[in-house]
Amino acid sequence: MAALRAWFAQQGFIEAEPGALTRAPGAETHIDAFETRGLYLHTSPEFAMKKLLAAGEEKIFFLGKAYRAGERGPLHAPEFTLLEWYRAGAPYERIMEDCVALVRAACNAIGADRLAWRDANCDPYAEEERLTAAEAFSAHAGHDLLGAAISSEAFSRLLTAHVEPCLGQTRLTMLREYPLSEAALARRCAHDPRVAERFELYACGVELANGFGELTDPVEQRTRLEAAMAEKLRVYGQSWPIDEDFLAALAYMPPASGCALGVDRLVMLASGATHIDQVLWTPPP
Amino acid sequence: MIRDASPADYAAIRAVLTAAFPTPAEADLVERLRAEGDARVELVADEGEGPIGCILYSPLRIERADRVLDCAALAPLAVSPAFQNKGLGGRLIEAGNERCRALGLCAIVVLGHPVYYPRFGFSPEAAESLDAPFSGRSFMALALEPGALTAGGKVHYARAFGV
Numbered sequence: 106m107a108a109l110r111a112w113f114a115q116q117g118f119i120e121a122e123p124g125a126l127t128r129a130p131g132a133e134t135h136i137d138a139f140e141t142r143g144l145y146l147h148t149s150p151e152f153a154m155k156k157l158l159a160a161g162e163e164k165i166f167f168l169g170k171a172y173r174a175g176e177r178g179p180l181h182a183p184e185f186t187l188l189e190w191y192r193a194g195a196p197y198e199r200i201m202e203d204c205v206a207l208v209r210a211a212c213n214a215i216g217a218d219r220l221a222w223r224d225a226n227c228d229p230y231a232e233e234e235r236l237t238a239a240e241a242f243s244a245h246a247g248h249d250l251l252g253a254a255i256s257s258e259a260f261s262r263l264l265t266a267h268v269e270p271c272l273g274q275t276r277l278t279m280l281r282e283y284p285l286s287e288a289a290l291a292r293r294c295a296h297d298p299r300v301a302e303r304f305e306l307y308a309c310g311v312e313l314a315n316g317f318g319e320l321t322d323p324v325e326q327r328t329r330l331e332a333a334m335a336e337k338l339r340v341y342g343q344s345w346p347i348d349e350d351f352l353a354a355l356a357y358m359p360p361a362s363g364c365a366l367g368v369d370r371l372v373m374l375a376s377g378a379t380h381i382d383q384v385l386w387t388p389p390p
Numbered sequence: 391m392i393r394d395a396s397p398a399d400y401a402a403i404r405a406v407l408t409a410a411f412p413t414p415a416e417a418d419l420v421e422r423l424r425a426e427g428d429a430r431v432e433l434v435a436d437e438g439e440g441p442i443g444c445i446l447y448s449p450l451r452i453e454r455a456d457r458v459l460d461c462a463a464l465a466p467l468a469v470s471p472a473f474q475n476k477g478l479g480g481r482l483i484e485a486g487n488e489r490c491r492a493l494g495l496c497a498i499v500v501l502g503h504p505v506y507y508p509r510f511g512f513s514p515e516a517a518e519s520l521d522a523p524f525s526g527r528s529f530m531a532l533a534l535e536p537g538a539l540t541a542g543g544k545v546h547y548a549r550a551f552g553v
Contacts, residue, residue: 178408247526256552265415266466267501267528
């Protein structure tokens with residue numbers, strides 16, 4: 106944690122500490138939040154961080170706890186440590202570079218020269234692989250992602266079962282350019298309107314980070330949030346309120362890129378842990 | 391031993407699937423297939439203390455000009471991480487395929503590891519003639535009725551797959 110904070114300090118970032126209690130806990134269709142008395146625990150500090158960007162901050166990071174209900178498994182805990190950072194005025198490629206640098210800084214601090222998970226291991230210092238989602242689905246699931254539309258569930262299932270296990274083998278993989286429907290908070294790619302500026306960093310088949318060229322158009326953002334919440338209602342029978350303050354702030358937010366990284370997972374892979382509980386000081390019951 | 395899954399196993403099957411895969415997507419798929427009546431063959435591996443592996447086959451139709459073939463899609467297959475690399479997955483596949491054969495199904499289709507599944511008779515060549523949402527060396531098939539896969543046809547998965 107000290108190494109990560111030192112890295113951000115060296116880059117001139119300011120640490121932000123948004124409250125964990127919120128009215129609108131996130132934007133994701135497939136994530137569940139803890140609810141209490143009409144408020145939620147944040148699933149990520151994204152909306153609050155973007156309000157800070159709108160207020161004029163240019164380089165901010167959050168390192169703290171986030172909460173996602175119903176997530177329990179070797180790689181999931183309902184309370185976990187999230188690292189989230191934003192750069193105003195920077196392209197999302199810059200954030201990809203940050204991601205790789207942070208993984209290396211963490212490995213360096215721990216003294217790990219390999220990342221390992223189950224049968225896989227990868228070298229964090231080797232130059233990373235960069236694949237578009239369409240290239241990865243074509244190579245590993247035999248599916249033409251941009252040619253034939255599939256449901257969000259099918260995307261998620263194919264990614265889990267067939268694509269992810271092939272990523273981050275021997276070296277880090279940066280998966281990028283997701284279909285628009287899988288990137289509620291990302292802006293469209295200038296070169297292809299079917300895909301958006303979203304990337305995920307994989308090591309040993311495990312997703313470590315998720316980043317975006319941030320969407321700053323409040324009208325399109327509302328449309329996509331409403332679509333994500335409608336899908337949430339259809340699949341899970343519940344949806345979250347739209348954060349109107351966030352949408353209002355978006356009109357003032359400069360172009361920016363940002364990313365969220367699962368710190369527990371990074372520590373697991375660097376230390377050879379086989380279950381997230383091994384790296385949690387007080388694992389939840 | 392390999393046996394049929396029963397409703398009493400469903401919680402344990404979910405645990406196997408969420409431990410074996412990094413997200414609950416496969417566990418959700420199984421529950422949706424069941425809810426829609428599309429869990430045609432569902433088996434578990436159990437060494438006395440409840441399910442440690444599971445396999446599911448759902449109905450898959452191959453529509454040809456002359457007839458519609460009643461087939462199965464194998465997905466998902468999972469073994470708890472602590473029990474992997476002991477041949478349990480293979481025993482589940484062999485028992486499941488045998489069950490499909492006994493049901494009179496024409497073929498089985500799988501999207502899976504291109505080195506693992508050929509051990510059980512699946513091949514990308516057998517799936518080549520099919521008009522499906524997938525292609526390539528991970529998309530494989532096994533004909534149970536001789537010649538079932540030589541004349542092509544359009545593949546229709548159960549609704550829960552979303553393809």
